[in-house]
Amino acid sequence: MKTTCPYCGVGCGVEVKAPDQPVSGDLQHPANFGRLCVKGSALGETLSHEGRLLWPQIHGERVSMDQALDHVAQGLRDIIDKHGPQAVAFYGSGQLLTEDYYTANKLVKGFIGAANIDTNSRLCMASAVVGYKRAFGADAVPCCYEDIEQADMVVLVGSNAAWAHPVAWQRLVQAKTDRPEMQLVVIDPRRTASCDIADLHLALQPGSDSALFAGLLNWLNENEAVDETMLPHLANVETTLEACKAWDLATVAVACQLSEHAILSFWQRFAAQPRVLTLWCMGINQSQTGSDNNNAIINAHLLSGKIGYAGAGPFSLTGQPNAMGGREVGGLANQLAAHMGFSAEEVDRVSRFWNSPHVARQPGLTAVNLFNAIDRGEVKAVWIMGTNPAVSMPEGNRVAQALARCELVVVSEVSARSDTADLADVLLPAQGWGEKNGTVTNSERRISRQRSFIAPAGEAKPDWWLLAQVAQRLGYTEAFAWQHPSEIFAEHAALSGFENHGRRAFDISALAHITREQYDQLAPVQWPLNDRAPTGTARLFADRRFFHADGKARLLPPAIPVKTLTSSHYPLLMNTGRIRDQWHTMTRTGNVPRLMQHYDEPFVALHPHDAAAHGLSQGDLTRVQSALGWWSGRVVIDSGLVRGQLFIPMHWTRQFSAQANVDGLVAAHCCPDSGQPALKQTAVRLQPLRPAWQGWLFLPEVITPQPVLYWSRAPQQGAQRYVLAGEAQAEDWLMQLPTMQELQWQQARAGQQLHMLGWRNGRLMCAFYAAPWLPEIDHGFVARAFTETPSSPQQRHVLLGGRLALGESQGRTICSCFGVGEVAIRRAIVQGCDSPAALGAALKCGTNCGSCIPELKTLLATLRVAQ
Numbered sequence: 001m002k003t004t005c006p007y008c009g010v011g012c013g014v015e016v017k018a019p020d021q022p023v024s025g026d027l028q029h030p031a032n033f034g035r036l037c038v039k040g041s042a043l044g045e046t047l048s049h050e051g052r053l054l055w056p057q058i059h060g061e062r063v064s065m066d067q068a069l070d071h072v073a074q075g076l077r078d079i080i081d082k083h084g085p086q087a088v089a090f091y092g093s094g095q096l097l098t099e100d101y102y103t104a105n106k107l108v109k110g111f112i113g114a115a116n117i118d119t120n121s122r123l124c125m126a127s128a129v130v131g132y133k134r135a136f137g138a139d140a141v142p143c144c145y146e147d148i149e150q151a152d153m154v155v156l157v158g159s160n161a162a163w164a165h166p167v168a169w170q171r172l173v174q175a176k177t178d179r180p181e182m183q184l185v186v187i188d189p190r191r192t193a194s195c196d197i198a199d200l201h202l203a204l205q206p207g208s209d210s211a212l213f214a215g216l217l218n219w220l221n222e223n224e225a226v227d228e229t230m231l232p233h234l235a236n237v238e239t240t241l242e243a244c245k246a247w248d249l250a251t252v253a254v255a256c257q258l259s260e261h262a263i264l265s266f267w268q269r270f271a272a273q274p275r276v277l278t279l280w281c282m283g284i285n286q287s288q289t290g291s292d293n294n295n296a297i298i299n300a301h302l303l304s305g306k307i308g309y310a311g312a313g314p315f316s317l318t319g320q321p322n323a324m325g326g327r328e329v330g331g332l333a334n335q336l337a338a339h340m341g342f343s344a345e346e347v348d349r350v351s352r353f354w355n356s357p358h359v360a361r362q363p364g365l366t367a368v369n370l371f372n373a374i375d376r377g378e379v380k381a382v383w384i385m386g387t388n389p390a391v392s393m394p395e396g397n398r399v400a401q402a403l404a405r406c407e408l409v410v411v412s413e414v415s416a417r418s419d420t421a422d423l424a425d426v427l428l429p430a431q432g433w434g435e436k437n438g439t440v441t442n443s444e445r446r447i448s449r450q451r452s453f454i455a456p457a458g459e460a461k462p463d464w465w466l467l468a469q470v471a472q473r474l475g476y477t478e479a480f481a482w483q484h485p486s487e488i489f490a491e492h493a494a495l496s497g498f499e500n501h502g503r504r505a506f507d508i509s510a511l512a513h514i515t516r517e518q519y520d521q522l523a524p525v526q527w528p529l530n531d532r533a534p535t536g537t538a539r540l541f542a543d544r545r546f547f548h549a550d551g552k553a554r555l556l557p558p559a560i561p562v563k564t565l566t567s568s569h570y571p572l573l574m575n576t577g578r579i580r581d582q583w584h585t586m587t588r589t590g591n592v593p594r595l596m597q598h599y600d601e602p603f604v605a606l607h608p609h610d611a612a613a614h615g616l617s618q619g620d621l622t623r624v625q626s627a628l629g630w631w632s633g634r635v636v637i638d639s640g641l642v643r644g645q646l647f648i649p650m651h652w653t654r655q656f657s658a659q660a661n662v663d664g665l666v667a668a669h670c671c672p673d674s675g676q677p678a679l680k681q682t683a684v685r686l687q688p689l690r691p692a693w694q695g696w697l698f699l700p701e702v703i704t705p706q707p708v709l710y711w712s713r714a715p716q717q718g719a720q721r722y723v724l725a726g727e728a729q730a731e732d733w734l735m736q737l738p739t740m741q742e743l744q745w746q747q748a749r750a751g752q753q754l755h756m757l758g759w760r761n762g763r764l765m766c767a768f769y770a771a772p773w774l775p776e777i778d779h780g781f782v783a784r785a786f787t788e789t790p791s792s793p794q795q796r797h798v799l800l801g802g803r804l805a806l807g808e809s810q811g812r813t814i815c816s817c818f819g820v821g822e823v824a825i826r827r828a829i830v831q832g833c834d835s836p837a838a839l840g841a842a843l844k845c846g847t848n849c850g851s852c853i854p855e856l857k858t859l860l861a862t863l864r865v866a867q
Contacts, residue, residue: 011442131294158283
């Protein structure tokens, strides 16, 4: 069975031979040609029913599916009748399939009659949408992944692609290996794994990207690097160039806090190379000037003519597997449907196609405004699908409080517990990956199939089915009478071509009459896909014809960079983002033990000088505080940061740690054009935590620990492991947990160290290791004892010690694909392995997805210096 990965926007093809066998990459899929990252490789380990939402619930009580759907429909009807359609909102996800998105959008905008449907893609790609639409007249990514192999120079801006888009990154690594003359410029405040093969790294001041690219445009104009043949195809050139004159080399250097030499080197390289591909992601988009940042990049490609041919163009990397599909159907509140907006002509067109007189006539509430309206009591019902806004939204604590007060909160989810699901009035069990059947669109406009290959868990249903059933109960039976997702896709395709006549970029009308059999066999294909392009389209704008009415692209004047608002009270600047092995809020990846090995608890990365200034060392605990709240986690020293800046991952939630929701610290400041929140720059301060004790707690099931200074959970094979820090006596704290008093205890004390094992009927029920410092134990050895019970007193005594007498801890896991730890890698280096290839031959590390290779190189360099 061939299907598609449900993680990032690369859109890798996956092959599944059997549900109980490891998945593999699809060798024929054009996005990955068989490659998978560690998350994709571990997909088979996410198919368990453990933690799944298996049946509908109303106020925490199990009910039948009909009862739940009746309750939702009646609740929506009552609120609409009393307060009007604007009192209802839907909030979707880039995890939804296109068919799910289409159904939700049609219901809300076409029949309820309000446009209050937005999505977590607002947090990822909304600024890119605005940038493309303003420049090209359409939300149309002009490039494809083949351009990575064909570029002379790749510019990577605001993206740690090595961790966030690993398979696309590996294509880039392979291309540079095959053609060493190919250049890579990385523009990022942090030195990340993506700098590993960079020819030039510009560690610019956060938020100054638009200044760098405005200066580039000015320099191109002043140094005869403008493509004169492109000028007839461009509008607003003079106004934009005049505005960019202020950004000379010296001014840009001050704004970006870079040397003039480094900036000039980048500009000269950009001008000299005929095939330049710029890739960008959240560092550009998640900004108060996000839309203008996008246009600053696109400006440079348009004026230099580096667009519309192989190896060149402005290429926004999509964050989620179907954020692009959501953009196609109109899943954002400021879109109507199929790349149409809210002009009278477009509303009329969609009304006639859907045969509905109630089509929304104006944009709805974007994400931040939507939850603000819930907070004010203006939106009284919200249906949240496949996302966790109580964690992922800025000011997440206020979002959670708003949802707790909302009259009707419906959540359709795969997980029984999440920070958002815990706030729901109605929980609807949705099908997960492997159960769902539909389509997704990746960053390069390539539509691929997600196919079902296992039976649904419990009573789980497709999101489109849940939505359609509620729509029918609201009285819209005929418009939502589909029996199969292929019928929804065919309608979506037909709408894309309806009265299009080449005026809209998105057109897949060649699939408007697709049969169920053809849908089942649909191969990956890039849009536009119509009579003029019956086999799809790899690149756009080769003819230099754009989608504005005059056929021209637009240049836009640059933004003024937003000044960072650090102060004496909050002197540090916090950046947030993804790490290699986790995805979003960990509802899927957090339950896979090997994906929790690389980083197994929330951490803050600090520059060595900042750590020292606060009395902090590697592994210490600290709080990070903003004006909105605080976060707690462990310190990681990172010399790749600029002094005064820190980095915290976005992933941890209250399901996994006590106080690690980093977006709760971020104010809801947005780009005024896209509504996308600025999640990358928050002023904070540090407060070291000095616990009386730290320890490890292993249990057979998930609990929420009693109040303690710090805790974080990571699943192990056979057990749940908690890392803890407290102020009271460790033993007293442990005995407050439920059922602990009922166990038979075995314990050992050595000075200030305490080790305890709790038994019931010969089975291990608890293992606890505490000391004033964090004890060193063998976690795999302890976890195995929950499934392989020690049979002799001697074995139990060894377990009480926390590690095999002759055993050795593997240290932090570096290669999650093969479980290779830092200790083994260091030993292999000392024994003569002098390259990542040699380490791979000896230990297999770095030979699957390659994401750990930058860390292998760092260890190699560190030990060379030490020797």
